[in-house]
Structure formats: C-alpha cells, structure tokens
Amino acid sequence: MQQPEQSTDMLDHVLDHDGILRLTLNDVRRRNALSEAMLTQLGTAFAEAGANPQVRVIVLAAHGPAFCAGHDLKEMTAGRDAEDNGRAYFSKVMAMCSGVMQAIVNCPKPVIAEVAETATAAGCQLVASCDLAYAADSARFSTPGVHIGLFCSTPMVALSRNVADKHAMEMLLTGDMTPANRAMEIGLVNQVVASDELKAVTMDVARKIASKSSLTLATGKRAFYAQRGMPLAEAYDYASRVMVDNMMALDAQEGIGAFIEKRQPAWQDA
Numbered sequence: 001m002q003q004p005e006q007s008t009d010m011l012d013h014v015l016d017h018d019g020i021l022r023l024t025l026n027d028v029r030r031r032n033a034l035s036e037a038m039l040t041q042l043g044t045a046f047a048e049a050g051a052n053p054q055v056r057v058i059v060l061a062a063h064g065p066a067f068c069a070g071h072d073l074k075e076m077t078a079g080r081d082a083e084d085n086g087r088a089y090f091s092k093v094m095a096m097c098s099g100v101m102q103a104i105v106n107c108p109k110p111v112i113a114e115v116a117e118t119a120t121a122a123g124c125q126l127v128a129s130c131d132l133a134y135a136a137d138s139a140r141f142s143t144p145g146v147h148i149g150l151f152c153s154t155p156m157v158a159l160s161r162n163v164a165d166k167h168a169m170e171m172l173l174t175g176d177m178t179p180a181n182r183a184m185e186i187g188l189v190n191q192v193v194a195s196d197e198l199k200a201v202t203m204d205v206a207r208k209i210a211s212k213s214s215l216t217l218a219t220g221k222r223a224f225y226a227q228r229g230m231p232l233a234e235a236y237d238y239a240s241r242v243m244v245d246n247m248m249a250l251d252a253q254e255g256i257g258a259f260i261e262k263r264q265p266a267w268q269d270a
Helices: 036-051 073-081 087-106 122-129 144-148 153-160 165-174 180-185 195-210 214-227 232-247 250-260
Strands: 011-015 020-025 057-062 066-068 111-115 118-120 132-136 140-142 191-193
Touching (some): 011 036, 020 195, 057 066, 057 195, 073 087, 087 153, 087 214, 111 122, 111 195, 118 122, 122 140, 122 153, 132 180, 140 180, 144 165, 153 165, 180 191, 214 232, 214 250
Parallel strands (some): 020 057, 066 118, 118 140, 132 191
Antiparallel strands (some): 011 020
C-alpha cells in the first residue's frame, strides 16, 4: 500500500508500493527556489533515499507554476550585508548547491525529473543533473544569468554534460527561454508530453525501472558517470572490470537463468 504523504517545510515525500519515491518541491510562494532550507532538505532527502532499501527509483517533481526558479536571489542579496560583501556566504551556498547536484548523480537510485513548468538557472541545473527528465509541453528552460550580470557557471556544469557545446553556449550566452520541444531536441529532456499526461508517463517509466535489480541499476549508474571522463582505452578497461564484477552477482546469475528458462527473474538485489 502507498505510504501516507510526509512533508517537510518545502519538500513532500511519498513512497509507493513499487518503491518509487516522489519528492515534490513545495515552496510555491518562492517558485521553489533553491534557498538554503530547500538545499538542506534536498540533500537530506537524497542521502536518506540512497540508503533506504525500500526506495528503488526517485521522481523529482514540483508544485506550483514553476519547477524551480534557481537560487533565491533575495536571500543571496541579503548575504551582502556581511563585512566581506557576501563572499563567504556565496561560497557556502554554491558549495551546498553543488553538493545537492552531485548527490543526485552519486545516488545509487535512478532519479527522474518530472518538469511541468519553468526551470531556470539552478533549476535548469537540477533537471540536467537528474538521470532522466520528462517534461510537459508547457515547460520551459533557461540559464538567464547573463540578464542580471551573473553568468550561470554552476548550471553550465550540468548543462554541458547533457547537450552539445553549441547548444549549451546558446542557452548560456543568450539567456533565452528554451521551449520543451527544443529542450528535447538538444537532449536536455527525454520526452515531452501533454501536461495532463506527464505524471502518468513519468510514473510508467519509473515503474519499469523499479522492476529491475537495484544492484544492477546502482552498478550501471555509477559506471556510466565514472567512465564519461576517461580516455577510450581506460573506459573500456574500467567497464570490463565492472562487467566481470557484475557477472559474479547473484542477480546476474538469476537474470541470465531466468532468460534461458523463459521465466520472470526473482531479484535479490545482491
């Protein structure tokens, strides 16, 4: 049975019987901005989900008219009141934000962004950091820092790892809004669907993934991100070692046996 919904100040948690955890940003008044409090709650949620064997897949969604508006600029501006004009505070917030983005990548559970509306600046970074992303046709994406004299340098890290250089630079240099269909064309999101179909489509993908061996998914996700920055020969050496270790796992033995015997596998996640 689906567990009762839990809520922190800014983040709702619902874990269903398939092991799908829906984390829903819920600071509608601030357009789900990545305030210090939101970043803290996201970091805690991903750490707990990664360690929870009941969680098989994470879906990151949002309430309200924006998926995420990026950093809370009012909160950031208030940080300038310090004697150093905010340098230490800005460094702290950027480290917190970078930590959350890396927590998504390093989380052993697949993370899917469900984007119903606008994702801007660090909100676009949040989408790009997820393993998969599905968007409503009304969703839009941008890295608009250039409009306010602040290049979206940290969003650039995630964005440039998802789309080709010229597409990333176009978004970063112009700050223009990118419609959902264009975001799909350049590889920022996997699929664009009608708004009223978004949750169903996302959850269908999540259930499909949740039916696989958690050990296999964690092994593959970790290897995918690890090999990307390696030279070709090194990547193949690394991936070969991963495959050998994976073959030794109980779930690989079970999965291959089930395939040969034409039956459904019974995963042990081991």
